[in-house]
Structure formats: structure tokens, C-alpha cells
Amino acid sequence: MRSSEKGKALEDEGRQALSRGLATAWGVKDRPGKGPKPGLSLERIVEVAVQVAETEGLSAVSMSRVATVLGAGTMALYRYVESKEELLMLMMDAAFREHPLPPAPDEPxxxxxxxxxxxxxxxxxxxxxxxxxxxxxxxxxxxxxxxxxxxxxxxxxxxxxxxxxxxxxxxxxxxxxxxxxxxxxxxxxxxxxxxxxxxxxxxxxxxxxxxxxxxxxxxxxxxxxxxxxxxxxxxxxxxxxxxxxxxxxxxxxxxxxxxxxxxxxxxxxxxxxxxxxx
Amino acid sequence: MRSSEKGKALEDEGRQALSRGLATAWGVKDRPGKGPKPGLSLERIVEVAVQVAETEGLSAVSMSRVATVLGAGTMALYRYVESKEELLMLMMDAAFREHPLPPAPDEPxxxxxxxxxxxxxxxxxxxxxxxxxxxxxxxxxxxxxxxxxxxxxxxxxxxxxxxxxxxxxxxxxxxxxxxxxxxxxxxxxxxxxxxxxxxxxxxxxxxxxxxxxxxxxxxxxxxxxxxxxxxxxxxxxxxxxxxxxxxxxxxxxxxxxxxxxxxxxxxxxxxxxxxxxx
DNA sequence: AGCCTACTGCGTACGCCATACGCTTTACTG
DNA sequence: CAGTAAAGCGTATGGCGTACGCAGTAGGCT
The missing domain is CATH 1.10.357.10 (Tetracycline Repressor, domain 2)
Incomplete structure (x- = not known):
């Protein structure tokens, strides 16, 4: 499998299997650019949610709380994320943003x-x-x-x-x-x-x-x-x-x-x- | 420490450290028998809560749900349990009601x-x-x-x-x-x-x-x-x-x-x- | 140029939730 | 038989996630 094939494959079937936020996270998105430009971004949403969790604990993370910090309505978030569960998943992923060093060659x-x-x-x-x-x-x-x-x-x-x-x-x-x-x-x-x-x-x-x-x-x-x-x-x-x-x-x-x-x-x-x- | 001492110790200080439901679970309770007899029992409450979790999942376990099954008001449960968290703790304990066999002598x-x-x-x-x-x-x-x-x-x-x-x-x-x-x-x-x-x-x-x-x-x-x-x-x-x-x-x-x-x-x-x- | 239409933003509403509070009722203690 | 401590429980508060539908926007097509 070559990379280009992968790209096509993702476009074709990746999106139907992956949920909205996940697809965005993997950079697989059909931006038809039809309607108004999105006022928020998944990145910002996740970033804010993480910040809230960081300072006030996970229980403080609610859709309305995150939206308020972003100056948006609660329901606006659901344009970027399918459910709160998905947001949590993406928060978790964000925590692992910094990758571990790959094993050095010849390292035991x-x-x-x-x-x-x-x-x-x-x-x-x-x-x-x-x-x-x-x-x-x-x-x-x-x-x-x-x-x-x-x-x-x-x-x-x-x-x-x-x-x-x-x-x-x-x-x-x-x-x-x-x-x-x-x-x-x-x-x-x-x-x-x-x-x-x-x-x-x-x-x-x-x-x-x-x-x-x-x-x-x-x-x-x-x-x-x-x-x-x-x-x-x-x-x-x-x-x-x-x-x-x-x-x-x-x-x-x-x-x-x-x-x-x-x-x-x-x-x-x-x-x-x-x-x-x- | 002998067992009788333990009993006394429990009565004295165990109860102040242990929360309401926990004390009951350990059988340490001062029943002054002042007011009306309790209409429910911690055992029944936990049993019902477990049953709900068993059949409908943990997310179906709510105070009102459990109380309804018991034919009681939601708040009645708080006479037996300090919080929902404590109820969950006791449910968990109930799941371990059957004890593991002790190791046989000479067993590796x-x-x-x-x-x-x-x-x-x-x-x-x-x-x-x-x-x-x-x-x-x-x-x-x-x-x-x-x-x-x-x-x-x-x-x-x-x-x-x-x-x-x-x-x-x-x-x-x-x-x-x-x-x-x-x-x-x-x-x-x-x-x-x-x-x-x-x-x-x-x-x-x-x-x-x-x-x-x-x-x-x-x-x-x-x-x-x-x-x-x-x-x-x-x-x-x-x-x-x-x-x-x-x-x-x-x-x-x-x-x-x-x-x-x-x-x-x-x-x-x-x-x-x-x-x-x- | 202008309409169509897919898309976004978001307000409203619903049905849950845990639990603080305080009144009423009960039954044991002195 | 009074006093009182506890139980029962209705009410109320302040959350929550999210279904739904309307209004407005802007790219693509004719």
C-alpha cells in the first residue's frame, strides 16, 4: 500500500467509519465550503476543554462550560463533535500530543x-x-x-x-x-x-x-x-x-x-x- | 490486639472515620432506636441498585431509580447512604460478596x-x-x-x-x-x-x-x-x-x-x- | 447576476440528574 | 406521658447532555 492509495481510501471509506470529530482529527474532511465559515475549530474546542480539565478537573468539563469559555452557544459545539464522549476522546488524544522518543538503533x-x-x-x-x-x-x-x-x-x-x-x-x-x-x-x-x-x-x-x-x-x-x-x-x-x-x-x-x-x-x-x- | 478490643475500638473511633453506609456495612452502628423504625435497609438498597446495574447498566443507576423500585422517595436513601458515590462503593463491595477460596495448605x-x-x-x-x-x-x-x-x-x-x-x-x-x-x-x-x-x-x-x-x-x-x-x-x-x-x-x-x-x-x-x- | 441549496450558528426545550433544606411523623427514653 | 431524636419525604435548586428546528450565510450553477 502506498501513501496516495491510503489518502484515497481514507476519503472513500474512512469517513463513513469515523465519526465527525475523528475524521477532522485525522485531517480527513470534505470541506465543500458551502455554508458560512465555521466560527470555531475543533482544535480550539479541544484545547479549551483540556484547559478546563487541567485547572478544575474533569467533572468541570461540560459542553456549556466549554462553549461559554469560547463565547459560543452550547449547541455550537455539536457542529464539530458528535457527542461529549467524542470530545473526551479527543481531549485524551490531545494529552498525548507530545510523542515518545522512538527507540534508538541498537538500543536494548x-x-x-x-x-x-x-x-x-x-x-x-x-x-x-x-x-x-x-x-x-x-x-x-x-x-x-x-x-x-x-x-x-x-x-x-x-x-x-x-x-x-x-x-x-x-x-x-x-x-x-x-x-x-x-x-x-x-x-x-x-x-x-x-x-x-x-x-x-x-x-x-x-x-x-x-x-x-x-x-x-x-x-x-x-x-x-x-x-x-x-x-x-x-x-x-x-x-x-x-x-x-x-x-x-x-x-x-x-x-x-x-x-x-x-x-x-x-x-x-x-x-x-x-x-x-x- | 484481641477481638474484643477491636470491637471497642470500632465503636469509639471507627465510626467517626467511617461514613454512614460504611459503618453499617461493617456492622458498627449505634442503633439508639429513638425515632421511627427505618423503613428500608442498606442491604435492600444496595441489592436493588445492583440489580438495576445488572440488567440495565451502571448508567441506569440513579438515586431516584433505585428509590422508585423500592417504593420510596428519592431522598429516603440519604438516610442510609451519604452520597451516591458511597452507594456505588457498596454496590462494588456487594459484587465481591462471594469470597475466593483460601489457599490450600502446601499449595504452591x-x-x-x-x-x-x-x-x-x-x-x-x-x-x-x-x-x-x-x-x-x-x-x-x-x-x-x-x-x-x-x-x-x-x-x-x-x-x-x-x-x-x-x-x-x-x-x-x-x-x-x-x-x-x-x-x-x-x-x-x-x-x-x-x-x-x-x-x-x-x-x-x-x-x-x-x-x-x-x-x-x-x-x-x-x-x-x-x-x-x-x-x-x-x-x-x-x-x-x-x-x-x-x-x-x-x-x-x-x-x-x-x-x-x-x-x-x-x-x-x-x-x-x-x-x-x- | 442571481438563485439554489448545503451548511453553520444557535435558541429553546425536554427529561434527566444529585442533593440541600426543612417540615411532619414516629416511637423510644426518662 | 412528655420530650426529643431520628426517619420519611416533598419541594426546590442548579446543573447536565442533547434533540429539534429555524434563520442566516455563501459557494456553485445557470
Missing amino acids: WRVAVERWARQHLAVLRKHPWVVRIALGGPPITPNQVVWFERGMSSLSGTGLPEMAKLDSLSLINGWVRHEAMLEADLREAERRAGTNAAEALTSYWHTLGVLTDVQRFPALSALVAAATSDAAATSDAQFTFGLERILDGIAHVGKRRGPQRRTPRSVRQKRNHPPAGT | WRVAVERWARQHLAVLRKHPWVVRIALGGPPITPNQVVWFERGMSSLSGTGLPEMAKLDSLSLINGWVRHEAMLEADLREAERRAGTNAAEALTSYWHTLGVLTDVQRFPALSALVAAATSDAAATSDAQFTFGLERILDGIAHVGKRRGPQRRTPRSVRQKRNHPPAGT
């Missing part, structure tokens, strides 16, 4: 993948509202697709079959999102309670300790004891731990271990869905 | 952990609305705490330090939730489009193929080619792949590998937040 896959994951996490930390948006399927918006591409290419050094790479990326992606969600929860808890994160955590362990007795909850009791004696809180350590485990796990695909063995063949077995998120 | 940790993860996923598959609820922090409701306990205890065979076990559980938990979310997304997409999941997937790969050209997206092009040639879709394979990777990774903690090494000491380094979700 492990380094490349770790960088990708950390850059992903950095984006989600910078825009905490992103993880509050339910991703409604696999990545389809322009920037998300770029991240998807870069993620896959950072895994190419593993030599895994395509589908195993996909599954691996999904695993990493899930971990990044999970971590970002926890952090967002914690931040919100501290904002609501007016305390800092460390206090919120201490208070959690305390409450859990009160709620659980040793007989019924031996494992938790041990955990609470260990947690309360240990002090400082860094989410980074938890994230790093999980990431290392995942990378170790990927590195060991196909290596036999212990009694039950699984060769990489087991990996190819069936099809599954693509990773959502980035 | 790997088997126990895998069972825990699969049972967790089974719950989320049975109640897809659960993953749509943003978990607002670490587990604090009764059933979730039991799952938390069982998860930790299934990891006790690893011999890892408490905090590493916690981090591991969080990793597994994140993967389970991520997988369940993807499946829920897919199910919703197929419901909305009126097609089955396989078609939705095919259509996704097709769209992605149209959107991406080989020069700009080499890795994705390769993936799309592999994906479209491969047919059947099972989410289970993807989940299993990730889970195996994680378990491998956990099993290899502390084992040196390659040039850069990380001993288990690096695992203990700092504190981090507890796993949310179960």
Missing part, C-alpha cells in the same frame, strides 16, 4: 520499553484527568496511534511474535494506567481531606488496622504492621517494582522454568483484543 | 495466586458494571478487604517482604482490572454497533490498517497484517499471557539476570500506596 528492548512506559506514566501524571475517562476501545485517535506504534516498535527487539508483542504492550499499558489511577485517587483523597498524601496513607493503614483482627485477617495484620513501621511514600517504587516484574516476565518468555512449562508456542495460540489506552 | 504460591486472579476476573466478568466505578482509594469495604486478605495470603508462599507482596498484588490486581475493562469496552462496542465482538475486532483492525501507512507506522502495519490473518478472538489468551508474565516476574525477584542486577533489597527501598480494587 528493555531500555526502550521502560522508557516508553515511564514517558506514558509521565503524561498521565501531568494530566490526571485522563485516567478518569473510560477508554471506549482500542486506540484509534492520531496521537494514541503514534504511541501505540512506538510501543510496538520498542518491543520489536524481543523477537516475540506480533501477537505476543501486542499482549505485552497491553500488559505494560495496563500497569501504567493502573498506577496513574491509584495516584489520581490518592491526590483526590488528599485534596478532599485537606491533608497531604502521606497522612492519607497513614490514616488508611490505621483504619485498616482497626478494622481487621489477627485471626480473621492474618496476612493483612502482618502487612499493616510492616506498613505502619515503614514511613515515606513513593509511588515510584511501586511502579518500578511492577514494571521490573513485567519486563522480567517478558524476557523469560520461552525459557523453560520449573515443572510446568510453557513454550512460546502457547503464546501464539489464539487471537485476542488489542490494547486500549495508548 | 503460583497456583494460589493464579486462582485468586482468575476468580477475581470471573467476578468482574459477571458484573461488568463494577469496572466502570472509579475505585476511590485502597480497599476499605468488608468484602473487598477479605479479597485483599486472601490475595496477600496467597502470596505468602513467595517469601517476599510484605511490601513486595503488596506491590505484587497491586500488579496482579491492575492486570485483572485492565483486562476486565477491555472486555467491558468490547462488549459495549458490540452492543452499540449491534454486531458481535469478533466483527467489532475485525472492523477495528481494518480501520487501523486504513489509517496507518507503512512508512510512518511500520510496527503497526506488521501487527495489522498478523492480526487480520489470524482469526478467532479469545480474551482469555491475552489475560493468560499477561498473568504468566507477571508470575514469572515475581518468581524471578532477586535472581540475578543479565548485566544490570537488582537484588531483593531494591524492593524494600521505599513505601508506596496500597493496591486499590479488591
